[in-house]
Amino acid sequence: MGSRSPPSLLDLAIQSALQSEGLAAEALEWLPSELFLPVFRAAVAGRHRGTIKAMVAEWPFPQLPLGALLKGGQSPHEILKAALDGLAALLSQGAPRRRCDLKVLDLRLNVDTLFWKGRTGTGCSDLVPTVEEREATQPPARAPNRVGLTGVQPHPLWVLTDLCFQEKVPDEFLTFLTDRVKQRKPLPHLRCRKLLFMGDVPPLAILGEILSVLQLDAVQELKIQGFWGLQDLTVLSPYLARMVHLHTLLLSKCLLNCLTSRKKCRRRVQELFPQLSSPFHSLTELQHLTLDSVSFLKTQLHCLLTCVQTPLETLCLRRCRIHCYDLANLASYPCTRHLRSLVLSGEQKSGFCYGFLPALLHRVSATLESLDLANYGLTDASLFPVLPALYACSRLSRLMLCGNPLSMGVLEHLLPHCIAGCRLSFVHLPVPLDCFVSHRQTLDREFLEEVMEDLRQILQPYRLKAIRFIDSNSFTPCNAICILLDN
Structure with a gap:
């Protein structure tokens, strides 16, 4: 005999009822509310x-925090599809069903909740959510008053989720929204903290319909990683201006998409770039800005950073074509005065001017913790x-210089002074x-030793x-010496 306790009568009754999904659905009409959770x-x-x-x-x-049940599920997409079918049934009604009280469907996978814990099925007094849950599931006071695509006011239902627009692995919920847009059916109101675009630009008509039901002031993280053109980004600008609580913004692999002459391309950038940069005036909580492989920043970076009025914690400019004029003023922008992490990486052309670096490092010497060059x-x-400016960064703990053609003499001079003045650990x-x-x-392996x-x-x-050597068998940024210090 095993030590496992036998199933309770309630468990047996539930398993018996679920053997016939048709009978289980019919039984919901008389099923007590407190049994909904175990069932x-x-x-x-x-x-x-x-x-x-x-x-x-x-x-x-x-509320229905479904995402918390999908963390370890074997078929989360299958379960989510079934739940979305139920959501579609709700949205298709002019009024909610007599019994249904659902106002918030929470699909977030990374949110802990007490909702499903400790349920005995014998009462519902423990259904009171925590303070965090109440805040997360409370519809905003300024909820968008939007009529559904069919002209019928949709069921007053909010969905909490993180939206990821990607082509290779379509998001189940995003597919649900897209299909409803194509079929001209009502959409639920959406609230998400993370909004991700992976890959090519989605159809703008569908994107606009989805963003129009999104509570934009709840978005905290926006990442665009794909081959978006400057004109595509300007279409997103009016929505970006309303993301007033955004703290993280990443643009990666964004191209100019201009096939005409260089002169006409420059003129096109000058016309469109203000539309992209002007919403940054509204982003008063922006803390982390990453621009990676953005091809249209040359002579325009100053236009963007001037619009960022809040002090940034992270500024990352990686593999971007930037004019020396933009960098010459990098220390004078309001957003760069309290940087904690600075990334300036990517091969520069011959004759590139590094004269801006000392002034910038002196300005952030009291706050800078990570420097990637x-x-x-x-x-x-x-x-x-x-x-000298580097040695003055008293809080610097991470320094990346790999991939630069430096001599042993410079490294021997740099390390003792930098370690003495900073808090280097990596x-x-x-x-x-x-x-x-x-x-x-x-x-020369022997000389390297x-x-x-x-x-x-x-x-x-x-x-x-x-201290160890990272071997890439060639002179590349990956060919480096990694040092760990106890600081």
Whole structure:
């Protein structure tokens, strides 16, 4: 005999009822409200799609945190599809069903909730949500008063979720919304903290309909990672201006998409870029700004950063074509005065001016904690004028210089002074030029071992934890020396 306790009569009754989904759906009419939770949990565990659909349409409580049940589910897409079918039944009605009291459907997977914990099925006094749950599920006072696409006021239902527009792995809920837009059916009101675009630009008509039911002032994180053109981004600008609580914005692989002459392309950028940058005046809570592989920033970065009035914590400019004029004023913008993380990486053309770096580092010396200048084209001559400002960054704990053609002499000078003035715990250094022969094509392994030993001796007084070589078999940003310090 095992030590497991036998199933209760309630469990047996639920399993028996779920054997016939048709009978289970009919039984919902007389099922006591306090039994909805154990029955729904069992239906999700057993993947009874028909019962899940019927229960969503009859849900007797104000909230249904379905996402919390999908964390460890074997078929979350199958369960979500069934729940969305029930949601569609609700939205198709002019008025809610007699019993249904559902106001908030929470599809977020990463939110802990007490809603499903400790349910005995014998009462509903423990259905009172926590303070966090009440805030998360409370519809906003300024809810959009939007009539459905069919002209019928939709069921007053809010859906909490993170929206991800991507083509390769379509989001189940996004597919549901898209299909309803195409069929001219009502949409629920949406609230999400994360809004992600992965891949090509979605059809603008469908995108506009979905964004029109989205509570834009609830969006905290917006990421666009795909081949969006500047004109595509300007279409999104009116919605961006209403994301007043946005704290993280990432634009990656955004292109100009201009096939005419360079002169006409520049004129096109000058016409469109103000439409993209002007909404930044409204983003008073923006903290993290990342621009990665954005091709139309040259001579326009100042236009964007001037519109960012709030001090940023993170500024990342990676693999962007930026004019020296933009960087020359980088230390004067209001948004750069309290940076904690600064990323300026990506190969620069010959003759690039690094004169802006000392002024910028001096300005953020009291706050900067992470500096990434990887693969930035820094040489001994361009780095030396920067070193005094670098040593003044008293809170700096992470420094990335890999991929820059620097000599051992510069590294020997940099490390002791930087460690003494800063709080370095992680350093990524390039393999010194001294270790390469034949025009930097071949790595002298024996000499590299001597260099590594010299670095160990230099770093030993500074609580060195580990030092290792990251081998990429070529002179690339990945070919680096990684140093860990106990700070």
